[in-house]
Amino acid sequence: MILIDTLSKSFGGIKAVNQASLTIKKGSITGLIGPNGAGKTTLFNVIAGVYPPSDGHVFLEDEEVTGLPPHELFKKGVMRTFQIAQEFSSLTVRENLMMVPANQSGERLLDTWFRPARISMEEKGLTQKANEVLDFLQLRELADELAGNLSGGQKKLLELGRTMMVEPKIVFLDEVGAGVNRTLLQTIGDSILRLNQEMGYTFCMIEHDMEFISKLCEPVIVMAEGSVLAQGSASEIKANNAVIEAYLGTGQKNRKL
Amino acid sequence: MIDFLNALTLLANYIIVPGLAYGSQLALGALGVTMVYAVLRFSNFAHGELMSFGAMCTILCTWALQSFGISLTILPTALLAIPAAALITVLYCIIINYFVYEHYREKKIDTNTYFIVSIGVLFFTAGLIRLVIGPKDQNFSDGVRFILKARDFKAMTGLNEGLAIKTTQGMTVVVTLILVAFVFWFLNRTRTGKSMRAYSDNEDLALLSGINPKKVILITWIITGILATVAGALYGLDKIYKPFTFMYLVLPVFASAILGGVGNPVGAVVGGYIIAFSELIFTFAYKKFLFYILPESFSPDGLVQLLSTDYKIAVSFLILVIVLLIKPTGIFSGKTI
Ligand SMILES: Nc1ncnc2c1ncn2[C@@H]1O[C@H](COP(=O)(O)OP(=O)(O)OP(=O)(O)O)[C@@H](O)[C@H]1O
Ligand SMILES: [Mg+2]
Numbered sequence: 001m002i003l004i005d006t007l008s009k010s011f012g013g014i015k016a017v018n019q020a021s022l023t024i025k026k027g028s029i030t031g032l033i034g035p036n037g038a039g040k041t042t043l044f045n046v047i048a049g050v051y052p053p054s055d056g057h058v059f060l061e062d063e064e065v066t067g068l069p070p071h072e073l074f075k076k077g078v079m080r081t082f083q084i085a086q087e088f089s090s091l092t093v094r095e096n097l098m099m100v101p102a103n104q105s106g107e108r109l110l111d112t113w114f115r116p117a118r119i120s121m122e123e124k125g126l127t128q129k130a131n132e133v134l135d136f137l138q139l140r141e142l143a144d145e146l147a148g149n150l151s152g153g154q155k156k157l158l159e160l161g162r163t164m165m166v167e168p169k170i171v172f173l174d175e176v177g178a179g180v181n182r183t184l185l186q187t188i189g190d191s192i193l194r195l196n197q198e199m200g201y202t203f204c205m206i207e208h209d210m211e212f213i214s215k216l217c218e219p220v221i222v223m224a225e226g227s228v229l230a231q232g233s234a235s236e237i238k239a240n241n242a243v244i245e246a247y248l249g250t251g252q253k254n255r256k257l
Numbered sequence: 258m259i260d261f262l263n264a265l266t267l268l269a270n271y272i273i274v275p276g277l278a279y280g281s282q283l284a285l286g287a288l289g290v291t292m293v294y295a296v297l298r299f300s301n302f303a304h305g306e307l308m309s310f311g312a313m314c315t316i317l318c319t320w321a322l323q324s325f326g327i328s329l330t331i332l333p334t335a336l337l338a339i340p341a342a343a344l345i346t347v348l349y350c351i352i353i354n355y356f357v358y359e360h361y362r363e364k365k366i367d368t369n370t371y372f373i374v375s376i377g378v379l380f381f382t383a384g385l386i387r388l389v390i391g392p393k394d395q396n397f398s399d400g401v402r403f404i405l406k407a408r409d410f411k412a413m414t415g416l417n418e419g420l421a422i423k424t425t426q427g428m429t430v431v432v433t434l435i436l437v438a439f440v441f442w443f444l445n446r447t448r449t450g451k452s453m454r455a456y457s458d459n460e461d462l463a464l465l466s467g468i469n470p471k472k473v474i475l476i477t478w479i480i481t482g483i484l485a486t487v488a489g490a491l492y493g494l495d496k497i498y499k500p501f502t503f504m505y506l507v508l509p510v511f512a513s514a515i516l517g518g519v520g521n522p523v524g525a526v527v528g529g530y531i532i533a534f535s536e537l538i539f540t541f542a543y544k545k546f547l548f549y550i551l552p553e554s555f556s557p558d559g560l561v562q563l564l565s566t567d568y569k570i571a572v573s574f575l576i577l578v579i580v581l582l583i584k585p586t587g588i589f590s591g592k593t594i
Contacts, residue, residue, distance in 0.1 A: 048465060074467035086462040088455045099455050100466050119448075162466065 001026040001170060001202050002047070007056030008226075009039075009046050016042040018226030019056070024170065029196050029203040031217030031234070033210070035247050039226040040206045041083050044172050048080045049073045060170075077169030081162070081176055083206070085155035089148025093139060096147045096158060097130040098123075100165040133161045136191065138184070153179045160188060164195070173205040177212055185209075189216055210238070210248065222247060259416070264549035266418040270407070271541055276534045278426040278495055281433035284529030285488035286506070287513035288440060288522055289481045295457040295520040296477040297358065299371035304485060305507030306382035309500060310349060311486030312493040313390050314342035316397045323399075331401045333425065336432075339490050347482035353378055354478050362474075386500050395498040398425060425494045436487055437526055440480065444522065449476060457520065505570055509536070512573035516580050518587025527589070532573050540566045 002024040009017040017039040024030045032040050046053045052067040059065065060076060068076075088096050134140045137157045142150065147158060156179055163171045173192075177185050189212060195201045207213050213220060214234035222229045222237060224246040230237060237243055286308055293301040301307075318338035328334045361374060404427045407419025444450040456463040456473045464470060492506070513532045517524020543561040551557075564572065580587065 050461070050465075069470075070464040071467050071469050074465060080465060082462070086459055088458040088462065090458050091451070091455060095451065099451065099463075099468075123448075 001028075001061060002204070003057075003059040004043075004047070005057040005059070007043070007046060007058065008054045009042055009051070010054050015226050017046065017053075020223065020226065020228050022221055022228050022231070024202060024204050026202055027196070027200060028219070029192065029205065029217050031213045031220040032204060032206045032223060033208070033213060033220060033237075033247065034223035034229070038223040040223055041174055043223070044080055044174055044206070048078060048172065077167075078172070079163045079166065079168040079170070080172035081156075081159040081174055083174040083178075085152065085159050087147040087150065087155055087158055089146065091147060092144050093147050093150065093158060094127070094130050094134065094143045097133055097161055097165050098126045100162050101126065129165060133164045136164070137161050153181065153184075156180050157184070157188075160191075167199065168201065170202040170204065173203060173207075175206055175208065177207055177209055185212065192216060210234075214238070260549040262414075263416050263418045264546050266410075266414075266416055266420050267546050267549065270418065270420045272534070272537045274420070274422055274426055276530070276537050278423075278429045278491075279537070280530035280533030281429045282488050282492045282495065282529075283509055283513045283533050284526040285433055285436065285484050285491070286510035287517065287525035287529045288437065289484040289488065290510060290514040291517075291520055291522055291525040292440075292477055292481050292484070294514070295522075296453060296473060297362075297368075297371065299368045299375065300511070300519070301375045301481075302372065302507060302511075303375045303379040303382055304481075305503040305505075305510060306379050306386065307346065307350070307482070307485040308489030308492065308506065308510075309386055309503035310382055310489070311342055311346040311482070312489035312498050312503075313386055313500070314345045315339055315486065315490035315493070316390065316395050316498060318342050318345075319397050329400060331424070332428065333398050333400045333494055335397055335399075335490055335494055336428065339487060342490065343483045343486040346486040347479050350478040350482040350485075351475065354474065359471075359474075383500075383504070390500065392500055395493075397498060398494050400424060423495070425491070429491045429495055432487060432491060436484065440484070440522065443480070453477065508570055508577075509533075509573040512577040512580075515577060515587055518589040521587065521589045524587055524589035528587070532576060535576060536569050536572045539563045539572045540569050 004020060004022050006019045006021050007017055008015065008019055020039070020043060032043075034040055045051060047058055049065075049068050049070040049072070057064060057066045060073075060078065063076075065073060065076065065078075088099060091099065131140070131143070134143050137160065139154065139157060139161070142154065147155070150158065156176055160173070160176050163173075176188060180188065192203060192205075193216060196203060205213075205217065207217075218233055219231055220234050220237045221231045222240075222243050229246060230240050230243050232240070238248065286304065289307070290301055290304050293299070293304070315335050315338045318341045319333075319335045322328070322334050322338055327337065329336055357374060357378060358371065361371060401424055403421060404424055405420060405422040407421040410420040411417070442450075444454060452463070452468045453473050453476060455466070456468055456470065460470075463473075489503070496502075509532050510529075513528035514525050515528070516531060517526070517528030540562065544557055544559065547561055548556050
């Protein structure tokens with residue numbers, strides 16, 4: 001599905017991503033873990049077209065998409081969420097969700113004048129879709145609140161909700177679970193599984209919670225210092241010495257807290 | 258009682274009516290500045306010249322219409338010319354955007370550079386205008402000059418003071434109302450408008466949500482071009498078209514936008530009227546007004562004018578400085594388009 005070939009990205013002297021090569025298989029939920037500053041978010045940013053890579057290539061289903069602008073990638077079915085939740089703070093929560101499916105007729109200026117019926121029908125469908133997503137995320141009461149007023153965790157949920165508004169081919173989740181309470185985390189995990197199994201979405205998710213990762217992800221890729229350190233099933237990764245040294249630490253019990 | 262009514266009429270004639278007209282022109286100008294700021298994130302100092310360009314196109318189109326013998330009888334022919342002129346101005350904006358701003362946007366240059374670039378565009382546009390229409394003043398207002406003549410008002414009411422409303426003043430207010438209502442409807446009700454607000458709110462997220470930045474920018478220039486044309490044409494109709502005044506008009510226009518909070522359309526409109534009324538209130542000679550409302554023994558000798566009209570421009574400058582010192586984000590801060 002996604003093939004990343006010796007991708008590098010430097011910021012001045014810092015090599016945030018350093019010759020990373022990996023593949024994400026269609027239909028998988030691939031986990032991406034690694035210490036802080038390993039370059040995970042930067043890798044996402046390069047794939048999503050936020051900045052061009054210094055070197056290397058990205059392929060989406062055998063088509064080279066290296067350095068395409070974000071809105072083009074969106075059209076090709078690539079979605080991502082942000083580690084630091086982003087929102088349109090002056091739009092309501094519902095409007096935030098309804099913003100996502102771009103390229104509807106309402107986007108075309110002339111249609112606003114000449115096909116108002118079609119637009120209002122689309123609006124209705126969108127509103128309904130947004131409401132379903134809000135129900136799912138238990139954010140329905142906040143639908144008409146300005147998104148800027150949400151709490152940090154609620155903004156994270158909104159991020160996830162955005163990916164549910166369209167049918168993407170692949171979703172990159174950057175720590176969706178961080179700052180979300182336990183029960184909701186459970187629901188989010190379940191919904192990721194369901195979207196994967198029933199709708200066939202492919203996921204690639206960055207997460208620091210090893211328990212969450214082991215439950216959902218197969219395979220798991222470990223990054224350290226900008227490169228791929230190891231790859232395998234969750235249990236293999238947990239047993240991998242290099243990974244233990246670089247990231248997990250020997251005190252596995254610390255994580256249970 | 259009669260004295261009081263005379264005093265009121267005096268204020269209406271010299272402050273309220275011209276203030277509403279001038280305020281509308283500033284509001285439209287400031288709205289254009291604010292739109293560019295909200296979406297492209299730079300202060301477009303070329304906006305005054307863009308208004309001048311729009312006014313010039315209106316004049317040329319008016320002449321063309323007049324040469325075909327077309328007129329609106331009682332209303333100025335320019336009203337018919339504005340749509341065509343707006344089209345030309347929009348094209349000009351798009352061309353400048355394509356060859357100048359887009360070039361810098363692709364290089365991801367920081368927004369302060371844009372602002373310097375806009376000064377370059379200012380001089381280019383100013384030069385182009387001198388080349389096309391020359392530096393001379395142009396009067397292009399035709400049709401009936403007054404909706405209400407001072408003489409008729411006096412005859413009607415029997416007051417000493419007259420109240421005159423020029424056709425261009427009435428037209429300015431009506432056209433502004435329609436255009437502002439349209440812009441607000443567009444921003445708040447249409448999807449394209451919402452994409453613009455979203456893009457202005459959070460560019461990164463907007464891009465990753467599939468909003469095409471080129472399209473948002475294109476639409477911003479279309480709206481800006483229309484606003485600038487209408488503002489410039491109305492300003493030229495109301496006073497007289499002087500190619501050089503627009504260089505100075507930029508100051509009150511920016512003062513309006515900043516007073517209201519740059520990037521905020523409601524603020525721009527409100528700011529426009531505040532600046533216009535302040536200029537008039539500060540430069541009005543209150544001698545006659547006081548003569549009406551005070552007992553005779555108190556009647557002042559001087560003009561009782563806070564500032565000479567020569568310092569009109571200083572008023573907006575002063576307000577600008579005060580706003581920047583006290584509340585740099587403007588009165589409607591915290592909310593953008
Ligand atoms: N825009 C940027 N400009 C300069 N340096 C950057 C930029 N973005 C990231 N970096 C640097 O790149 C390195 C990798 O950062 P990145 O955000 O990708 O790490 P991460 O693996 O996502 O870490 P975390 O788990 O803490 O989120 C860091 O050293 C960071 O300082
Ligand atoms: Mg990160």
